[in-house]
Amino acid sequence: MIKIGSKTISENSPVFIIAEAGVNHNGDVEIAKKMVDAACEAGADAIKFQIFKTDSLVIKNADKAEYQKLNTGIDETQYDMLKKLELSYEEHFKIMEYCKERNIIYLSTPFDYESVDALEELNVCAYKISSGDITNLPFLKYIASKGKPMIVSTGMSNLGEVEDAIEIIKSTGNEEIILLHCTSSYPTEYHDVNLKSMITLKNAFQIPVGYSDHTLGIEVPIAAVSLGARIIEKHFTLDRTMPGPDHKASLEPAELKQMIISIRNIEKALGDGIKKCTKSEENVKKIARKSIVAASYIPKGTVIEENMLTIKRPGTGIPPKFIDYLIGKKAKIDILKDTVLDLSMVE
Numbered sequence: 001m002i003k004i005g006s007k008t009i010s011e012n013s014p015v016f017i018i019a020e021a022g023v024n025h026n027g028d029v030e031i032a033k034k035m036v037d038a039a040c041e042a043g044a045d046a047i048k049f050q051i052f053k054t055d056s057l058v059i060k061n062a063d064k065a066e067y068q069k070l071n072t073g074i075d076e077t078q079y080d081m082l083k084k085l086e087l088s089y090e091e092h093f094k095i096m097e098y099c100k101e102r103n104i105i106y107l108s109t110p111f112d113y114e115s116v117d118a119l120e121e122l123n124v125c126a127y128k129i130s131s132g133d134i135t136n137l138p139f140l141k142y143i144a145s146k147g148k149p150m151i152v153s154t155g156m157s158n159l160g161e162v163e164d165a166i167e168i169i170k171s172t173g174n175e176e177i178i179l180l181h182c183t184s185s186y187p188t189e190y191h192d193v194n195l196k197s198m199i200t201l202k203n204a205f206q207i208p209v210g211y212s213d214h215t216l217g218i219e220v221p222i223a224a225v226s227l228g229a230r231i232i233e234k235h236f237t238l239d240r241t242m243p244g245p246d247h248k249a250s251l252e253p254a255e256l257k258q259m260i261i262s263i264r265n266i267e268k269a270l271g272d273g274i275k276k277c278t279k280s281e282e283n284v285k286k287i288a289r290k291s292i293v294a295a296s297y298i299p300k301g302t303v304i305e306e307n308m309l310t311i312k313r314p315g316t317g318i319p320p321k322f323i324d325y326l327i328g329k330k331a332k333i334d335i336l337k338d339t340v341l342d343l344s345m346v347e
Contacts, residue, residue, distance in 0.1 A: 002149050002176050002208065005105040005125040007045050009149075009178060009208055009230050015267060016210070017260055018107060018128075018151075018233040019044035023085040026244050032087070032095050034238055036102055042257035043264075046105035048128055048233065051092055051119060054082045056112035067186040068245040081245065089118040096122050107151075116143055124148065128233075131155030131184045131212075137168045144169040149176040151231060153212050155184030159204060166205060178231055179205065181224075182212040187249040193220055199227060214249055218259035225266050234259060289315025291340045292323055298335040303328060304346065317341055 002009040007016055019039035025032035032049070039047040062078040072081055087095075092108065099106035109128040110116045119127070126149040133139055134157050144150060150169060154162050162179065169177055181198035193215060202209040210231030211224035221232045235250040251259065277285060295310040302308075306327050311320045317340035318326070329346035339345075 002178060003125075004046070004107075004149055004151075007105065011208075011230070013230070015225055015229060015263055016046070016231045017044050017263065018046045018048050018231065019256060020048050020212075020233050020235045020250075022048070022050050022235055022246050022250075023082075024235070024237040024242070024244060024246055024250060025049070025085075025087070026242065027085050027087060029087065029091045029094055031238065032091075033098050035236070036095065036098055036104060038236070038238060038253040038256070040102045040104050042236075042253060043260045044104065044256070046107050047099065048107040048109065049087070049092065049095065050111065050130075051089070051108045051115040052082070052086060052111035053114055054079060054086050056114060058082060064245075065186075067249070071245050071248055072243070085244070089115075089121075092118065093122060096124075110143070113139070113142060116146070120146060126151060129153060131157070131182050134165050135161055137164060140165055141168050141172060144172040144174040147172075147174060149178065150174065151178045151180060151210075151233075153180045153182045153233075154201065155182035155212070159200070162201065162205070166207075178208045178210060180210045180212040180231060180233060183214060186214050186246065187216045188214040190215065190220070195220065195224055195227060198224060198229060202228065216249065218251070218255060218262060221259060222262050222266055225263050226270065232263060286315050287313065289313070290320055291315055291317030292320060292326060293317070294335045294337050294339045294341065297337050298331045300331050300334045302331045304331060309341075312338070312340075314340070318343065 009016055021035045025035060036047055058079050060079045064078045064081060096106040107126060107128050108119055109130050110119055127143050129150055129152040131153040134154060152165060166177060179201045181201060183192050185192060198209050198211055208230045210229045211221060212233040213221045221234055224232060235246055236256045237247045237250040240247050240252055290311045290313050293310050293312045295308055298308050304326055309323060326346060332347050333345055335345055
């Protein structure tokens with residue numbers, strides 16, 4: 001069991017749903033606050049941002065990913081793009097305070113050591129690790145040393161790289177690790193999701209697993225819950241037509257809300273795994289099941305033979321499996337045709 005703020009991550013706890021704001025605030029605190037409002041309205045447990053100093057994250061002439069070029073053009077570098085999306089630590093503090101007002105958990109992904117220290121000053125309850133840093137073992141070790149739960153995305157990695165990350169985290173004494181299966185393409189095509197990898201991670205490392213989704217729509221995260229995901233993370237935006245690298249592969253608020261409603265419905269539908277007749281089925285069981293019924297008039301004292309009995313609805317009498325028990329018994333009373341038999345009628 002792992003605690004993240006007021007929420008518990010365990011096999012028996014509700015799925016922890018993270019509304020991933022990322023950099024979809026476009027560098028504007030007021031947009032970020034509106035995103036907090038939207039995440040609350042949708043019913044998310046947490047909203048997650050990204051905290052970084054561009055100068056510590058990327059060299060100035062670094063190229064952008066293809067999806068970033070497609071969404072933001074080719075006339076700027078990755079450095080220039082991120083610089084416009086960077087929020088100051090003071091702005092993150094304002095957002096975190098607003099999250100407290102709205103009673104939603106603030107999470108953030110740090111991308112450099114200075115930003116980790118800033119999150120420590122904010123006293124974050126957990127750290128989210130980007131897929132891009134899963135092989136950055138010194139960085140993972142530094143974060144793990146803070147003793148907070150770590151939610152680790154595993155995009156672009158193989159099982160050995162995930163194992164290395166877990167070992168370095170645990171070397172600090174930090175055992176509070178949750179792995180998120182992830183495919184780091186934006187948007188992710190269905191044939192690249194490989195959702196069964198989440199089960200592989202769980203079986204291999206025996207720690208809680210979840211899913212960070214970059215597909216269009218809401219089907220895949222819902223499916224992940226049915227396969228045992230304990231955390232779901234999904235990008236969202238106030239408006240997909242806004243400028244920026246991640247808006248087009250994000251849900252809008254109404255879609256985020258529908259995803260969360262669907263996940264909560266699936267949680268209810270999964271149940272406790274015990275095969276039993278539910279309370280809602282009890283009345284139907286009486287109507288839909290069958291009982292042993294007199295196939296013809298059976299006078300008192302008659303020795304009952306097989307051809308005198310039949311099986312019909314309702315299921316309020318002797319169950320059909322006991323028909324051999326009745327054969328050879330005597331009728332204690334006159335039994336009319338189509339009478340549902342009970343044991344008081346025979347001897």
